[in-house]
Amino acid sequence: MRQQYFTLQNSIQYLQEYNGFQEFTEIKLTDHNNERYLYPVLTSKCKHIKYATNLEEVLNAINISGFFKCECNNLARHPSQLQKDIRWDANEEINEIFDDGLVIHNKLFHHFKRARRYNTALTDQFVLSSLKILLEQQNSNNIIQIFQRMMQNYQTQKPIYFKAMCLLDLVSLNIPVRFFGCQHPECYDLASLLVYYNENSIYQSSSDKLKQFKCKQRTCQVKVDISTVQKLFDNIYIETELLKIIQKGLPSIYQYSYNPNTRQIQQDIVLQDNAIVDPQIQCRYLQENKNVPASNEAYQKYQKQVTEYAHVILQRTSIVKAEQKLRLFKYKIFVIPAIIENIKQPARCINCHVSQVMELKYLLSSFQTQKDLYKQQVKQLKCPLCEKMFNYNSFIPNVVYFDKNLFDAFDQGFLEKSGQTYVYDGKKLMKDEFLQKQKVELIEFKKHLQKDNENQICTFTQLYCCSNPAIPISLPLILKNCPEQRIVDFESFYYSIQQLEVDNYEKQCLKFCNCQYCSNHPFSFEELAFNVYFHEAFYIALTQFNKSKSKNKPDQFTYDFKSNRIIEESVHSKSIKSIHINIKSFYQGFTSLQDDKYKENFLPYQKEPNKMFCAYVTSNQITTELAILQNNREGYKGDASTKLKQVNEKMRNNEIAKKYGFVITETNSQFKDGFIKLAVGNASSKQN
Template sequence: MDQIQYEIIPNANLSNIYFDSVELMKSGVDLVQQPTITKDCVHVQCHDLLNFSDAIQQINTRGFAQCSCGKKAYTKQDLRKDIRGFVREKFHSFTQIVQVIEGIWTHKYQRKKIYTDTICNTQQNNEHKHFIRELYNKYHNMNSISTLIKNLGFSGSYYDFWAYCLLDKIKITIPTRIINCQHPACYELTSLLWYQKNCEQNRQDVEMVRNINDQSIIFHCYYPGCENKIDISTLPHMLDRLFIDQELLEILNSAPSIQFKFQYDLKKNEFKKDFQNKDLYIQDISKNFDDATYKSIMIQIQSIIQLNLSEQIQNKLNQQKYQVRKINLCDPLNLKQVEFPVRCIKCPDFNRCADIRSYVAYFFKEKKTQNRSTSIQCPICKNILQTSTGQLNSLIYFDQNIISRMFKDSSINDNKLFDYDGKQYMLQEFLSKQKFSKKSYTQILKQKKDSNGEFIKEVKFSSLKCTVNPNRRLQYPLIIKNCKKNSYIDFESFYEKLVECQFQIPADGLQLCRCQEYCSINPVKKFTTSVFYHEALGEALQQLRKDNVFPEKFKYNFEEGKFILVYQKQQNSETDSGIDRTIINEGRFNVGFIDLLTDQEYQEAFQPRIVMGMQQQLISMSQNIVGNLHAVHTAEGLEINVDEEVERINKDANQDLKNYQFKVVSMMVDMRDEEIRINRGQVRSLNYQQQ
């Protein structure tokens, strides 16, 4: 009877939960049966919940049921099902933690903070505080994944759908589609939001902006053959053309968070729910696991995937990320191809791995058959791993480098060897992201005039030799930010330097250029912020190569796309104008290699925080440098009132200085490269506790 009554009471209102996580189970056990709260409560983090039967009994005996927060329910109509009571049936039985975003529940994100922060950023916009909910409400079943699959006219029995984002191939948590796209493949919402944010900060990129007067940021659908494109310059524009696929979201929620592959039955017109059955990789290790053990295995698998990597492991993976390797994807336990690559923290060989399902199942089998609850021999490297908790959480880790490339490349042969071309991956990152864009270059060039007051149309490029290896012709020219000399490094030479130091730049840095003004005293210590692809020069060199011409210097007309060779006899009559370096010094660099960057303390300082139950956010910090000179720190960066101070000094100059026509033209502030540290502690309030 209680179960029937519990089912008919309303669900708690989750619409005011903007972004939070909820623990459904603890160690695989429900926190409370039939969890109940009052109509005025929303307890996302609270574990001290009422049981429905106890709540009814309290109402019948003393006239009210009291929640742990102090709020009361005087009748059954004042009771609500807690989120743990009605969300549980929407998720796989092994799911322990879910997240709620504007009242919409999903699997917990397993991404870096820089991506999940994009959701918080949309909620800070008062005009679009419910951006996610609005995308969710735009869904219509005519645009659902089932409809799109059926419209393909596929003739087989099943259609395989892989839940990977078209943009960056990560596992989709919130499936987002572009209106009018006709393919089942779609995007992860946080990937699109991060892309939009990154584009907005780099509007000069030729692939992002149509022309200098048009502020649109055009995003072309990544699906092969799809010509759909949308403007993502603002949230309203994105809202016009995007929506969340509710049907696919429900499918993803109902499966384990590690499930990537889904099969659509074309005869029954529905997705198979075979992920509710026992996984074959686990059964390969033992077919005798009882339901309780199998459940424990799946819970531990999800727990390992959701863990953040330690700084030490992350640094090791970063070191391997752009190396050329052959990776053995043959699982040492069942000889199948690895789909979810893991290895232990002691494994010295990053070219071998095992599937997380067989690895964890093997650990449980060893515990049962060999009575090993505190140790295991790694099936990959044979090292002994000790565990005081009886779990593998801190002993094995997920290799994100491999999983991110396995489904982008099809270079896995019959022997389950994966040709991991890290060199090509790095080059692609330079060419597409880590660059001084041609668009930015030509926009600045159009504003430049020569000594005669004529607009400059041609740029002279000289010293076209790689500073690291002068015998190498430039093919993909890289430049060093802040270098005072027109120094170019060919990508091939730069990559060779990284190979020499095993992709771990020494403490004293890499000496890629020896100009006295900057590079000699500032060697490259972090290439992600100092080395960039020169896209304008690179495209000019490509055109020369097509014509099989390899000059030591030339002029290039970017407006007409024509080049002029500079012959030896012209050298004495012309001097290098240095316009190339001038343009670079005035422009902005587009940043790539995002996955190599950590979450900075500086950015974290400006993120929303929950303090005493209220969301608080630091907007800016003011710092007095000297006198009337102030620095204001915001999430976008640093602003110093240099111009105001220069004007004030000139205005306040005494008469003697004015007689000599004294005038301050500019001022430079040299800030030390130190972290801004935010104090952490506790906030106590007697008044708050009594409320």
């Protein structure tokens, strides 16, 4: 009997749906020839994810030999013994620019190119379980409905433009999410929100900020509780419509528009000769290659390469030299030429001065054009801005970086026009971040007063800057590690910051006090977040003092924090010099100054302060890695002081821990799994 001849048309009806399960798996979207899979399949018994086979190839084997044998030795003699691979719809869902993909709960995404801690945040088991629920939810609210409401409110039929970049850290979006209640098209990247939570949940002083997280969209007034991961997920939904558009669009283009006539969201691209064209990339290409059609294979290859460069740059942290420059100049004052008005994605090479700037894709295209021109001669590449030279084999995303500071400067009010130029005001930004984030909060200072002073009265005796005694303190910054925790005025402090160059970023050259300790322990700009903090309580008291008409003692004053008023000095008042503020009261807000090495080494451990070292109960004394637990009539009691001292002694020899001043200050021991019979008393999981 003659076997049926199978074709694509008569075989697809027999195929099984994909029967595997992938929780979080990176995969290739291309076959062994580096071409996109076309109708990829597996046998019904295949369990692998690394590779698949195109359906046409499988059917050809069945038609000729009567069976198809997979590399894993599983057989299929009929299309009904095949299943669609997880990549089956990749060509419809993922732009062909991507050679790699990511599967989360069997949902296919384009490849994420972010730093390791962002993927780590997504792979947490609770996060993955919560993400599964989000992916399955059907939301009544979506971006199209938001635009329709905006059209009604604005009473206009003009296109509405928006940026498909994370509101939190300005990276291109991978998994766009929005808070319930937000009525704007802009979204957050889920991984960015999770990392933000991880980095802030370790500080008790930031609990209010997480409980009342204010949406970062500048006109939005929505506040949500993200104080736990569960609450974070309870308050967000995935913007599925935008996700589809992002995955199918060019990752180098962040600007989208809503067309009220077609009711469609469009990327800022051009269609020519049935090919998607990035106008900025094409403009640079045509300077060297006149009248080349968009469908030309050489141009499409060129555009793909430049787009891949842009995607890498817009997704990840810059190389060390560029990142240090961004962190330092984020808080400096400098002049930018007026061309910045027309630049959407400001960029420069790692050797450029910060005032030199060019459109990201135009700069990348310039480097790629040189690579194509010099392919035979292997010449050095020249930056079109600063004209510095780079090795021909340089990986372009390691040479060029995106300036997030300038990208958002107009919206944030840190870029102001001055004649024919613009002035970037990083001083204003630094002051704002001290006032809002990097500080000893009023409530923490009052706790210290309450310990010995029920009336919360304090006498402030240092009214002049410790680094420049001629300057009266206006905005007080406390030196945390100074034995006397002296105060430096912001203006004097900022003058030193403005003098720093990138070469001094890691150099321990900052010193604001002449005491023996501070003289022997200067710190670097990189370590600023661990040394200098805004003193909120002193600032509040000082503001009242400066407003008061009576200044009997200009070198000091006394303030009652309970009644919030200046009072006559009392024998019951407590001098600020005698108040040593506990290390836990200092809230580090300058997280942008902390490099990835710090965040990857320390934040995961700080994220879980209740992590337990488990031990079986076999005697009346239990020794764990961080404590000694001794049984008595009340049950087990822990003594961690000896062990902590030993561990922290070892930490002093650790270069990374020494650099960031990392110490273990507190541990917690718990008994697990119900009650345990002891020689004396009982222990339970509720007893610490």
